[in-house]
Amino acid sequence: MAEQEKPNETVDIGVSSEYKYGFHDDVKPVFKSRKGLDTEVINEMCDVKEEPDWMRQYRLKAYEIFKQKPDLKWGGDLSDLDYDDIYYYVKASDRVERSWDDVPDDIKKTFDRLGIPEAERKFLAGVGAQYDSEVVYHNIEEELEKIGVIFVDTDTAIREYPDLVKEYFGTVIPSADNKLAALNSAVWSGGSFIYVPPGVKVDYPLQAYFRINSENMGQFERTLIIADEGAEVHYVEGCTAPTFSSESLHSAVVEIICKKGSRVRYTTIQNWANNVYNLVTKRATAYEDAHMEWIDGNLGSKLTMKYPSIYMMEPGAHGEILSIAFATKGQHQDAGGKVIHCAPNTSSRITSKSISKDGGRSSYRGELKVLNGAKGCKSNVECDALILDEDSRSDTYPVIQIDADDVNVGHEARVSKIGEEQLFYLMSRGLSEEEASTMIVNGFIEPLVKELPMEYAVEMNRLIQLQMEGSVG
Amino acid sequence: MSTELVIKDLHVSVEDQPIIKGLNLNVKQGEIHALMGPNGSGKSTLANALMGNPFYTIDSGEITIGGVDLLELEPDERAKLGLFLAFQYPTAIPGVTMANFLRMAVSAVRSEDSNGSETTELIPMREFRRELRAKMRQLGVDESFARRYLNDGFSGGEKKRAEVLQLAMLEPKIAILDETDSGLDIDAVRIVGESVNQLIGPNLGVLIITHYPRLLNYIRPQFIHILLDGKVVESGGWELAELLEDKGYDPIREAHGLTETVVEDEPEEALPSLRA
Numbered sequence: 001m002a003e004q005e006k007p008n009e010t011v012d013i014g015v016s017s018e019y020k021y022g023f024h025d026d027v028k029p030v031f032k033s034r035k036g037l038d039t040e041v042i043n044e045m046c047d048v049k050e051e052p053d054w055m056r057q058y059r060l061k062a063y064e065i066f067k068q069k070p071d072l073k074w075g076g077d078l079s080d081l082d083y084d085d086i087y088y089y090v091k092a093s094d095r096v097e098r099s100w101d102d103v104p105d106d107i108k109k110t111f112d113r114l115g116i117p118e119a120e121r122k123f124l125a126g127v128g129a130q131y132d133s134e135v136v137y138h139n140i141e142e143e144l145e146k147i148g149v150i151f152v153d154t155d156t157a158i159r160e161y162p163d164l165v166k167e168y169f170g171t172v173i174p175s176a177d178n179k180l181a182a183l184n185s186a187v188w189s190g191g192s193f194i195y196v197p198p199g200v201k202v203d204y205p206l207q208a209y210f211r212i213n214s215e216n217m218g219q220f221e222r223t224l225i226i227a228d229e230g231a232e233v234h235y236v237e238g239c240t241a242p243t244f245s246s247e248s249l250h251s252a253v254v255e256i257i258c259k260k261g262s263r264v265r266y267t268t269i270q271n272w273a274n275n276v277y278n279l280v281t282k283r284a285t286a287y288e289d290a291h292m293e294w295i296d297g298n299l300g301s302k303l304t305m306k307y308p309s310i311y312m313m314e315p316g317a318h319g320e321i322l323s324i325a326f327a328t329k330g331q332h333q334d335a336g337g338k339v340i341h342c343a344p345n346t347s348s349r350i351t352s353k354s355i356s357k358d359g360g361r362s363s364y365r366g367e368l369k370v371l372n373g374a375k376g377c378k379s380n381v382e383c384d385a386l387i388l389d390e391d392s393r394s395d396t397y398p399v400i401q402i403d404a405d406d407v408n409v410g411h412e413a414r415v416s417k418i419g420e421e422q423l424f425y426l427m428s429r430g431l432s433e434e435e436a437s438t439m440i441v442n443g444f445i446e447p448l449v450k451e452l453p454m455e456y457a458v459e460m461n462r463l464i465q466l467q468m469e470g471s472v473g
Numbered sequence: 474m475s476t477e478l479v480i481k482d483l484h485v486s487v488e489d490q491p492i493i494k495g496l497n498l499n500v501k502q503g504e505i506h507a508l509m510g511p512n513g514s515g516k517s518t519l520a521n522a523l524m525g526n527p528f529y530t531i532d533s534g535e536i537t538i539g540g541v542d543l544l545e546l547e548p549d550e551r552a553k554l555g556l557f558l559a560f561q562y563p564t565a566i567p568g569v570t571m572a573n574f575l576r577m578a579v580s581a582v583r584s585e586d587s588n589g590s591e592t593t594e595l596i597p598m599r600e601f602r603r604e605l606r607a608k609m610r611q612l613g614v615d616e617s618f619a620r621r622y623l624n625d626g627f628s629g630g631e632k633k634r635a636e637v638l639q640l641a642m643l644e645p646k647i648a649i650l651d652e653t654d655s656g657l658d659i660d661a662v663r664i665v666g667e668s669v670n671q672l673i674g675p676n677l678g679v680l681i682i683t684h685y686p687r688l689l690n691y692i693r694p695q696f697i698h699i700l701l702d703g704k705v706v707e708s709g710g711w712e713l714a715e716l717l718e719d720k721g722y723d724p725i726r727e728a729h730g731l732t733e734t735v736v737e738d739e740p741e742e743a744l745p746s747l748r749a
């Protein structure tokens with residue numbers, strides 16, 4: 001039975017000084033499944049969504065796999081995560097909105113606070129925002145449609161572009177890939193679907209704002225991006241979440257297909273509330289001469305496990321993974337990247353920067369494989385960790401496996417502390433200790449931040465500043 | 474009224490080793506002093522102790538600026554009181570552009586409260602840019618400097634010029650220049666000398682630490698002090714610099730009954746192969 005109830009009290013905006021977006025609006029969900037997961041919940045969800053039967057079957061099959069798969073034995077500590085104590089489907093509004101004027105007022109209020117319409121006015125083509133489990137607002141600029149680019153939420157894509165979705169959905173990350181991929185395949189909702197036709201270059205970033213807005217609510221977006229031959233696109237996903245006391249699970253799946261000669265960049269900045277488990281599977285396939293880039297910034301959450309990966313399928317493919325992680329009190333950022341060179345003459349680069357503070361823990365987990373026959377591959381892995389105090393921790397778990405000849409692989413790992421000399425130098429110029437260490441940390445991640453779109457770079461620096469506040473006595 | 478830096482009977486040690494042993498020195502706004510002394514005599518130790526480097530321990534003595542006791546103050550608070558140190562070996566801060574850093578620093582030293590607790594209100598970007606550009610032009614510093622990461626990958630000469638640019642932007646009352654001329658070629662010494670000279674005026678007091686009278690040809694100090702064995706043993710005018718240039722430190726050492734501090738020989742056991 002579905003609960004038809006108001007999920008939460010209204011919490012005043014701006015009450016939380018420790019979390020910038022820690023507010024929570026009073027929005028009645030249209031539908032909310034009961035806690036926990038079984039076939040009944042999944043069937044109910046399919047009914048509410050009015051999904052085609054193939055998707056229902058896909059979900060049910062994935063659920064069977066989820067049940068059979070053992071818990072993850074690596075990464076962070078998931079022992080407090082109770083799969084039965086989570087709402088798997090919450091629907092905030094029964095329509096997918098296209099125009100800002102049509103968005104219900106209370107939802108609009110939340111978006112206003114996140115500054116979405118303003119951002120849109122500036123330079124965004126489409127704004128997809130995830131509100132509870134469903135995308136309720138999704139706007140595509142006319143020109144996108146004119147050039148044949150599809151940018152919709154994935155639920156809409158199932159209805160409007162079933163053939164395209166069926167052809168690619170789950171081909172990069174099959175349900176059986178891992179327990180969480182299976183879970184997402186069973187209960188996914190929302191996320192973005194992007195198709196860029198051959199030769200089309202989208203020359204502004206496409207963005208989506210994600211939010212979790214209901215206590216104990218799981219969020220399982222499913223994003224699928226297909227860049228056809230010679231296409232170019234940059235997708236940006238920013239994420240903020242309110243602070244709640246009980247555990248929350250976010251487990252997204254992102255699949256990207258970069259066909260011959262295409263270029264795709266996927267940028268994420270996530271700043272989850274401190275109770276969120278953020279367990280994401282992200283994978284791209286890059287075909288001949290394609291260029292794939294993951295840029296991934298992880299702040300907040302209780303535990304993040306995220307290792308964007310790229311499979312280099314054909315010669316000439318190039319892949320880059322840039323990852324920033326900031327772990328503070330009670331947080332574990334287990335992040336990194338994976339690259340599998342399946343074809344000769346492919347190249348890749350992984351750059352990871354992590355910061356640990358106030359007892360936070362950040363781990364780099366990386367995998368680099370060059371398969372038999374993949375001659376002439378080049379890869380470089382660089383990970384830098386900055387530890388701000390004695391209580392904090394950083395580890396590196398690199399796996400490198402080379403089964404081909406004539407490959408060029410470099411791996412470098414560095415751990416550093418903020419130097420007394422650097423602090424003294426900056427303080428001698430009038431900066432307080434906190435300002436000085438914030439500046440050093442911002443400098444540390446600058447090589448990655450400068451790859452971000454301008455407003456995200458500013459946001460990133462501001463988030464770092466927030467994390468650093470009150471850090472020194 | 475002009476502000477004065479007053480150092481009284483200062484004792485400083487580094488890792489329990491006394492380096493400065495009873496030093497007295499006063500520098501007023503508007504005055505130019507030069508401090509000379511052999512390698513390892515403690516010139517940089519003094520400079521760091523004045524600025525509040527926690528690595529250096531002040532065992533006793535007094536340091537005040539404008540009558541305010543500096544000893545309990547953090548380096549940033551000292552900076553806000555108008556003290557500046559151009560470092561002998563400036564530290565690199567990768568990823569932080571000169572412009573961002575300077576905007577923050579200038580905003581900090583100009584902010585009203587000197588408690589350092591409040592977050593600094595940044596001065597408006599346009600105003601800052603205009604000022605930075607003007608100062609860079611005045612000092613003949615290339616505009617690309619502003620976008621480079623602070624001292625990161627700078628050549629020795631570029632680092633020193635960056636220090637002078639910071640001096641120009643921060644407009645302190647008292648500046649200590651620790652060998653701002655070392656590691657520079659002859660032209661660079663001239664440029665740095667002329668640059669500092671442009672900044673000198675009634676509002677700036679300077680303590681120049683140097684080994685070479687060359688720089689002093691551009692910035693002519695009114696007072697010259699000789700540091701030996703952790704103390705200022707002689708103070709005088711230009712003639713002291715000339716004496717040093719001619720005869721070195723020996724006559725001064727002799728006059729004060731100091732023998733040259735020889736680096737202790739390695740214990741012989743350390744070189745068994747040579748004895749065999």
Ligand SMILES: Nc1ncnc2c1ncn2[C@@H]1O[C@H](COP(=O)(O)OP(=O)(O)OP(=O)(O)O)[C@@H](O)[C@H]1O
Nearest residue numbers: 487492510511512513514515516517518519528561
């Ligand atoms: N950071 C430090 N770590 C270790 N020893 C130091 C440090 N700073 C100073 N010392 C020691 O203190 C003594 C004085 O050094 P200082 O750098 O003050 O000399 P100086 O007069 O500036 O020399 P120079 O002309 O070579 O710059 C030296 O014996 C030096 O080894």
Ligand SMILES: [Mg+2]
Nearest residue numbers: 516517518561
């Ligand atoms: Mg020195």
